[in-house]
Amino acid sequence: xxxxxxxxxxxxxxxxxxxxxxxxxxxxxxxxxxxxxxxxxxxxxxxxxxxxxxxxxxxxxxxxxxxxxxxxxxxxxxxxxxxxxxxxxxxxxxxxxxxxxxxxxxxxxxxxxxxxxxxxxxxxxxxxxxxxxxxxxxxxxxxxxxxxxxxxxxxxxxxxxxxxxxxxxxxxxxxxxxxxxxxxxxxxxxxxxxxxxxxxxxxxxxxxxxxxxxxxxxxxxxxxxxxxxxxxxxxxxxxxxxxxxxxxxxxxxxxxxxxxxxxxxxxxxxxxxxxxxxxxxxxxxxxxxxxxxxxxx
Amino acid sequence: xxxxxxxxxxxxxxxxxxxxxxxxxxxxxxxxxxxxxxxxxxxxxxxxxxxxxxxxxxxxxxxxxxxxxxxxxxxxxxxxxxxxxxxxxxxxxxxxxxxxxxxxxxxxxxxxxxxxxxxxxxxxxxxxxxxxxxxxxxxxxxxxxxxxxxxxxxxxxxxxxxxxxxxxxxxxxxxxxxxxxxxxxxxxxxxxxxxxxxxxxxxxxxxxxxxxxxxxxxxxxxxxxxxxxxxxxxxxxxxxxxxxxxxxxxxxxxxxxxxxxxxxxxxxxxxxxxxxxxxxxxxxxxxxxxxxxxxxxxxxxxxxxxxx
Numbered sequence: 299x300x301x302x303x304x305x306x307x308x309x310x311x312x313x314x315x316x317x318x319x320x321x322x323x324x325x326x327x328x329x330x331x332x333x334x335x336x337x338x339x340x341x342x343x344x345x346x347x348x349x350x351x352x353x354x355x356x357x358x359x360x361x362x363x364x365x366x367x368x369x370x371x372x373x374x375x376x377x378x379x380x381x382x383x384x385x386x387x388x389x390x391x392x393x394x395x396x397x398x399x400x401x402x403x404x405x406x407x408x409x410x411x412x413x414x415x416x417x418x419x420x421x422x423x424x425x426x427x428x429x430x431x432x433x434x435x436x437x438x439x440x441x442x443x444x445x446x447x448x449x450x451x452x453x454x455x456x457x458x459x460x461x462x463x464x465x466x467x468x469x470x471x472x473x474x475x476x477x478x479x480x481x482x483x484x485x486x487x488x489x490x491x492x493x494x495x496x497x498x499x500x501x502x503x504x505x506x507x508x509x510x511x512x513x514x515x516x517x518x519x520x521x522x523x524x525x526x527x528x529x530x531x532x533x534x535x536x537x538x539x540x541x542x543x544x545x546x547x548x549x550x551x552x553x554x555x556x557x558x559x560x561x562x563x564x565x566x567x568x569x570x571x572x573x574x575x576x577x578x579x580x581x582x583x584x585x586x587x588x589x590x591x592x593x594x595x
Numbered sequence: 596x597x598x599x600x601x602x603x604x605x606x607x608x609x610x611x612x613x614x615x616x617x618x619x620x621x622x623x624x625x626x627x628x629x630x631x632x633x634x635x636x637x638x639x640x641x642x643x644x645x646x647x648x649x650x651x652x653x654x655x656x657x658x659x660x661x662x663x664x665x666x667x668x669x670x671x672x673x674x675x676x677x678x679x680x681x682x683x684x685x686x687x688x689x690x691x692x693x694x695x696x697x698x699x700x701x702x703x704x705x706x707x708x709x710x711x712x713x714x715x716x717x718x719x720x721x722x723x724x725x726x727x728x729x730x731x732x733x734x735x736x737x738x739x740x741x742x743x744x745x746x747x748x749x750x751x752x753x754x755x756x757x758x759x760x761x762x763x764x765x766x767x768x769x770x771x772x773x774x775x776x777x778x779x780x781x782x783x784x785x786x787x788x789x790x791x792x793x794x795x796x797x798x799x800x801x802x803x804x805x806x807x808x809x810x811x812x813x814x815x816x817x818x819x820x821x822x823x824x825x826x827x828x829x830x831x832x833x834x835x836x837x838x839x840x841x842x843x844x845x846x847x848x849x850x851x852x853x854x855x856x857x858x859x860x861x862x863x864x865x866x867x868x869x870x871x872x873x874x875x876x877x878x879x880x881x882x883x884x885x886x887x888x889x890x891x892x893x894x895x896x897x898x899x900x901x902x903x
Contacts, residue, residue: 361614368616378613416752418699419687438687439680441623442698445753445881450620454680472680553888556613560891564752564759565695571762572694575748578766579740583643585774585803586740589796590647594656594789 314424325428328544329509330402335500337400341375344495352460352469369403371453371475375492376403378555401555405451405477407543413443413452415565429479437473448561452476538562612884619754621881629874631674632746633867638667639742640777646736655789663780665716668709697749708742711735743773757821757880764811771807772866774800779862787850794849797862801842818886827876834872837865
């Protein structure tokens with residue numbers, strides 16, 4: 299896409315997939331089925347290895363087996379661990395029994411991606427696979443994508459978070475980072491590192507249409523087996539971000555896993571936001587005119 | 596997993612979170628960014644005031660406004676560039692124009708405002724080319740109001756609850772605060788006679804800022820808490836107090852030199868405190884998962900209730 303696309307008068311800029319002409323690919327994504335996650339964190343490790351994501355600090359949370367904490371510039375997969383006094387079928391457990399909920403979180407590769415919308419440099423772009431990727435040589439680290447994301451996925455790589463590496467440029471210091479859905483591997487027809495490493499097929503990779511069908515079958519099966527609380531999260535194109543490219547099967551409410559229950563891309567309100575800014579500007583201009591019209595002396 | 600306690604006022608119901616960790620990421624911006632909101636906002640409003648003064652024949656006020664504008668917009672790019680993770684790549688901002696990115700739109704507004712103000716200031720200093728100077732003043736004056744308010748759109752276009760949910764009122768707070776600081780800066784420098792419109796603008800701006808802020812807090816409901824508690828709350832109280840005192844002093848004693856200086860100092864401090872308060876409240880609302888989860892959970896439950 300050339301610069302100034304949006305300024306070419308009389309032409310509406312194309313969006314994915316039309317923007318890729320003949321090079322477009324089916325939209326690829328993840329279906330993370332948390333009902334079979336065993337919390338091994340192979341996804342976290344494989345992601346770090348393949349993508350050369352630096353260490354995120356060796357912190358001990360003291361809360362659970364989760365010492366990663368959250369997704370960030372330096373953690374592109376994050377396995378959440380939740381202990382509940384609940385049986386697998388959702389009923390209350392007796393005698394101090396607990397169940398584990400484990401879930402490998404990742405960038406959602408939203409249909410309407412806030413990070414991409416607000417990026418002022420065009421560093422964030424949509425690939426031919428419909429995924430959202432940061433171009434490291436373009437990002438200038440303005441940080442706008444960081445609070446724009448409704449999921450707290452993307453982060454800026456700060457030198458103080460990396461005591462071990464001492465400011466090497468190759469690590470993308472000062473720019474923002476997140477899951478690329480292994481764009482380089484996809485281009486070579488391979489699956490992302492996390493999905494390949496997952497031993498239980500909790501992380502499934504494939505064309506999004508297929509994944510949605512497979513996920514529906516899985517949730518139906520779980521319901522038949524009595525797991526009534528199994529629910530899909532982010533599979534619907536009607537949600538506030540137009541559906542996730544990476545969606546989930548959860549066994550409890552999204553917020554229990556640290557996920558927003560009803561995310562809405564902030565740019566959906568842009569007409570309202572720009573409208574208010576314009577009206578306020580007009581009010582300011584009116585105040586100036588009124589102040590001057592009153593005369594001096 | 597943690598469960599929050601019951602009473603949230605209008606926020607209602609108890610909520611769940613993942614060990615109390617934030618759902619969204621806190622902005623990585625440093626306090627130089629709200630300081631820029633202050634300098635850029637002042638620059639925008641003062642450019643408009645200068646143009647209006649020029650067109651009404653108040654050359655003394657127009658000259659003062661030009662110099663204030665030059666200082667305010669002059670320091671702004673330095674503040675913005677200093678906050679980038681990769682400052683040497685700041686020109687990447689000019690690769691494109693994106694209406695979905697208030698930062699992109701704003702970068703172009705700042706760039707053109709800065710160029711126009713630079714030209715106007717140079718020609719004012721050297722007393723040359725009055726028509727070109729007027730053209731530059733018109734450009735800066737026309738862009739000015741949006742230089743003052745786009746920064747509110749920039750904050751509103753995020754997932755930060757205390758900013759996004761204030762999207763209708765925040766630009767009016769910024770407009771008022773900018774008018775107050777611009778009027779105050781000119782009243783501080785210009786002679787009392789020509790500065791009369793500046794004093795009026797300062798008072799009107801302060802009134803708009805306080806009124807819009809009060810509407811914003813009412814409409815935010817429990818999301819207004821970060822504007823009332825902690826450091827955000829302290830800064831907001833300081834802003835309200837300083838602005839009110841400044842506006843009153845400007846109205847009662849603004850024609851006298853000492854009165855104008857005191858009023859201007861109060862109003863400028865109030866305007867800066869307002870931006871710092873809004874910034875701080877946003878950070879606090881991002882850090883606490885309650886502000887993200889509770890309104891979203893209410894939406895989900897309401898939809899479920901409607902469907903049932």
